Amino acid sequence: MPFNSIDFAIFLPVVFILYWFLTNKDLKLQNLLIVIASYIFYGWWDWRFLSLLLFSTLVDYSVGRRLGIENNKTRRKILLWISISLNLGLLAVFKYYNFFLDNFITAFTFFGTEISATSLNIILPVGISFYTFQTLSYGIDVYNRKLEPTKDFIAFAAFVSFFPQLVAGPIERATHLLPQFYKKRQFSYPLAVDGLRQILWGLFKKIVIADNCAEFANLIFNNSASYSGSTLVLGALFFTFQIYCDFSGYSDIAIGTSRLFGFDLMRNFNFPYFSRDFAEFWRRWHISLSTWFRDYLYIPLGGSHGGTWMKVRNTFIIFIASGFWHGANWTFIVWGLLNALYFLPLLLTKTNRTNLGVIAEGKLIPGFKDFSLMLLTFSLTVFAWIFFRANNMEHAINYISGIISPSLFTIPVFEGTREAWITLALTGIFVLIEWIGREHQYAIEKLGLTWKRPLRYAVYYAIIIVIFWFGGKEQEFIYFQF
Amino acid sequence: MKKFLTRLAVFLLPIFILIYPADLLISNFLAKSNNYGEGEVKVWEDIYTGNINSDLLIYGSSRAWVHINPQIIEDSLHMSSYNLGIDGHNFGLQYLRHKELIKNNKKPAYILLSLDIFSLQNNTGLYNFQQFLPFLLWNKNIYQYTSSYKGFTFYDYNVPMLRYLYNTSALLAALKSFTNVRNTSVRNKGYMGMEYTWNLDLDNAKAQFNAYEVKFDPALTRLLDQFIQECNASNIKLILLYTPEYIEGQAFVKNRAEMILKYKQLAEKYKLQFLDYSGDELSMQKDFFYNAQHLNKKGSEIFTNKLVKDLKLLIHKGQ
Numbered sequence: 001m002p003f004n005s006i007d008f009a010i011f012l013p014v015v016f017i018l019y020w021f022l023t024n025k026d027l028k029l030q031n032l033l034i035v036i037a038s039y040i041f042y043g044w045w046d047w048r049f050l051s052l053l054l055f056s057t058l059v060d061y062s063v064g065r066r067l068g069i070e071n072n073k074t075r076r077k078i079l080l081w082i083s084i085s086l087n088l089g090l091l092a093v094f095k096y097y098n099f100f101l102d103n104f105i106t107a108f109t110f111f112g113t114e115i116s117a118t119s120l121n122i123i124l125p126v127g128i129s130f131y132t133f134q135t136l137s138y139g140i141d142v143y144n145r146k147l148e149p150t151k152d153f154i155a156f157a158a159f160v161s162f163f164p165q166l167v168a169g170p171i172e173r174a175t176h177l178l179p180q181f182y183k184k185r186q187f188s189y190p191l192a193v194d195g196l197r198q199i200l201w202g203l204f205k206k207i208v209i210a211d212n213c214a215e216f217a218n219l220i221f222n223n224s225a226s227y228s229g230s231t232l233v234l235g236a237l238f239f240t241f242q243i244y245c246d247f248s249g250y251s252d253i254a255i256g257t258s259r260l261f262g263f264d265l266m267r268n269f270n271f272p273y274f275s276r277d278f279a280e281f282w283r284r285w286h287i288s289l290s291t292w293f294r295d296y297l298y299i300p301l302g303g304s305h306g307g308t309w310m311k312v313r314n315t316f317i318i319f320i321a322s323g324f325w326h327g328a329n330w331t332f333i334v335w336g337l338l339n340a341l342y343f344l345p346l347l348l349t350k351t352n353r354t355n356l357g358v359i360a361e362g363k364l365i366p367g368f369k370d371f372s373l374m375l376l377t378f379s380l381t382v383f384a385w386i387f388f389r390a391n392n393m394e395h396a397i398n399y400i401s402g403i404i405s406p407s408l409f410t411i412p413v414f415e416g417t418r419e420a421w422i423t424l425a426l427t428g429i430f431v432l433i434e435w436i437g438r439e440h441q442y443a444i445e446k447l448g449l450t451w452k453r454p455l456r457y458a459v460y461y462a463i464i465i466v467i468f469w470f471g472g473k474e475q476e477f478i479y480f481q482f
Numbered sequence: 483m484k485k486f487l488t489r490l491a492v493f494l495l496p497i498f499i500l501i502y503p504a505d506l507l508i509s510n511f512l513a514k515s516n517n518y519g520e521g522e523v524k525v526w527e528d529i530y531t532g533n534i535n536s537d538l539l540i541y542g543s544s545r546a547w548v549h550i551n552p553q554i555i556e557d558s559l560h561m562s563s564y565n566l567g568i569d570g571h572n573f574g575l576q577y578l579r580h581k582e583l584i585k586n587n588k589k590p591a592y593i594l595l596s597l598d599i600f601s602l603q604n605n606t607g608l609y610n611f612q613q614f615l616p617f618l619l620w621n622k623n624i625y626q627y628t629s630s631y632k633g634f635t636f637y638d639y640n641v642p643m644l645r646y647l648y649n650t651s652a653l654l655a656a657l658k659s660f661t662n663v664r665n666t667s668v669r670n671k672g673y674m675g676m677e678y679t680w681n682l683d684l685d686n687a688k689a690q691f692n693a694y695e696v697k698f699d700p701a702l703t704r705l706l707d708q709f710i711q712e713c714n715a716s717n718i719k720l721i722l723l724y725t726p727e728y729i730e731g732q733a734f735v736k737n738r739a740e741m742i743l744k745y746k747q748l749a750e751k752y753k754l755q756f757l758d759y760s761g762d763e764l765s766m767q768k769d770f771f772y773n774a775q776h777l778n779k780k781g782s783e784i785f786t787n788k789l790v791k792d793l794k795l796l797i798h799k800g801q
Contacts, residue, residue, distance in 0.1 A: 006635075006637045006641075006644065020483060187483050187486070189483075189485055189486050192486050193486065193489075196490075207648065211648075457493060460493070461496075461497075464497075468643075468646075468647055468648070469650060469653055470650060471647065471648030471650075472648065473648065474648065
């Protein structure tokens with residue numbers, strides 16, 4: 001059930017009413033309601049995949065319980081590996097089977113051995129990478145004794161399936177989210193209002209910016225051979241804003257929705273396109289995944305404690321793993337690799353923690369140096385997104401070759417140029433609002449909080465009208481496929 | 483919680499109050515658009531506002547719509563005429579137009595029903611769904627006829643404004659109609675001449691399929707029977723037509739002979755005239771078509787003149 005659907009617009013108030021008025025006196029009942037609502041929410045796509053969700057829940061709950069009573073190191077390790085293998089096994093089968101098979105066949109063919117194998121017609125369950133990583137974090141934290149294993153199956157099932165963040169994150173840590181299911185939630189007026197405001201902003205980002213940009217990004221990427229270099233650059237820019245607004249819009253709605261139910265989810269985006277270097281970018285983009293890789297892969301590999309070679313190796317491993325997490329395609333791996341290369345100079349010069357604060361804090365306009373660094377980081381990001389969006393490596397290379405041509409200096413022309421200008425204008429306004437609100441959790445968090453209510457409401461109505469009028473053709477959230 | 487719900491209600495109240503009048507307003511202006519939904523909206527609006535009131539009506543699909551120019555008929559036969567051909571739809575939707583027309587306009591003396599390979603074929607998709615937008619919430623018959631198709635959801639039929647969500651083109655068309663800026667007509671009495679040259683539709687179809695087979699839907703066949711009986715009972719003279727179809731396209735339809743025979747038998751059963759132009763010299767000349775099924779503007783004008791001659795004879799004979 002996508003957030004931008006009428007079904008969800010009905011589902012949310014119904015669950016809200018049941019949650020606060022019918023089940024609020026009994027915590028267990030409230031958690032059970034969350035589980036039921038989350039399973040309905042997930043089953044709306046394909047009820048058959050509920051079995052995977054249940055399987056993941058049962059495996060990690062059982063492993064957690066065993067880890068809680070087991071003191072033998074070897075047995076504990078075996079239990080951990082059971083959890084990791086089963087969770088990653090699900091991913092391997094549903095997400096990576098055909099990719100490995102195709103590459104296996106290609107490799108053998110390269111060495112002169114013809115082998116035949118049948119690829120399977122596997123449907124990728126929505127959000128499998130998200131909830132798999134979330135349950136993995138539980139198993140690892142319990143193993144590392146950072147978290148007491150839960151005895152409350154309903155609370156654990158609610159933690160795994162919590163509908164606002166189930167299919168596209170933020171990928172929560174068990175240490176942060178699970179304890180929230182043990183405590184009685186109190187309704188908070190400021191939190192709920194803030195949640196609604198964040199939902200509204202998330203919908204604006206998704207429906208107005210991402211969906212409109214998607215139309216042109218799809219048009220240009222799908223017919224890239226017929227467009228000029230300048231149009232291809234524009235296509236990459238459209239995709240750059242599409243993916244940001246699509247994904248961060250989803251996170252905004254997820255976080256806002258959770259607040260309505262008294263939950264606090266971790267921040268997932270922090271204005272990444274205003275970053276001055278790639279270390280800063282990765283501290284601001286898909287934070288829940290970056291920190292997951294940091295905590296569960298980078299640090300266990302030795303992190304930055306070893307020598308330079310160790311740091312470089314570990315950095316490449318996490319970026320490639322991050323690319324591969326997105327999908328079974330070489331384009332994602334190259335995208336990860338490219339980001340690792342962008343990161344490398346910062347690592348080698350030990351400047352990866354230079355830009356920790358907000359750009360031009362307290363100022364309206366950034367200084368020349370900050371602006372130049374921001375522009376450079378943004379341009380390199382746009383370049384990397386070409387690999388992310390391309391259908392395959394050949395497509396990506398042809399796309400880039402198309403850009404590097406004399407037609408780069410021509411005026412972009414494509415079907416619907418007039419509508420594209422409207423989209424660009426809306427995107428420009430959006431960037432401006434984001435810039436103004438960059439010191440807050442989300443752009444309109446503090447917008448007009450001191451204004452009189454009618455004026456504030458007028459702004460919200462205006463956003464609703466813009467969503468209504470300028471909403472793009474309904475597109476599925478990009479990150480559902482991951 | 484009480485404060486939250488009260489404030490939320492206060493915030494949402496204007497939306498709930500205004501949503502219905504807003505739908506009414508947008509739908510009314512959109513219905514007056516001269517070009518929205520390929521001009522089909524204008525035809526529906528003419529039907530509902532009683533602007534048709536013609537002696538001779540043309541029914542059928544896009545082949546009727548782009549093949550027969552009512553102006554030529556009017557000029558030659560001195561009979562008011564209107565083309566109600568509906569693009570992309572079979573006899574089911576054509577019959578809906580007839581029902582709505584009879585309710586809101588004077589009864590025609592003649593109906594020319596253009597039959598083709600798609601007339602009695604089942605169709606699940608609601609082609610050019612935009613044409614129904616202004617009438618969806620307000621018209622039970624439109625709901626009855628279109629709800630079985632894939633296109634609109636339950637919410638579209640029942641929740642005001644929802645069908646206009648993210649539909650910038652509909653909102654702009656309503657605005658153009660309201661301001662009367664760029665609200666130019668694309669049709670003349672329902673007809674639209676297509677100034678196109680031959681395209682690759684037939685080649686593409688041939689590349690995709692070996693041949694095309696018409697599948698007759700029994701329910702549509704019964705509906706056509708019912709329609710003929712209703713015309714007889716209302717003393718409306720019905721003439722069946724098979725307008726020119728490019729010869730190579732004719733060969734592409736596997737059971738075409740069976741289809742033509744079915745139409746002939748229907749005409750014989752009810753003692754109707756069936757004017758079949760499949761063998762007409764126009765059907766042999768590619769220059770007058772833009773694809774196998776559709777004549778271009780020049781072709782349609784030549785054809786309408788031929789049709790007028792034949793109609794003159796029939797009307798003269800009192801048939």
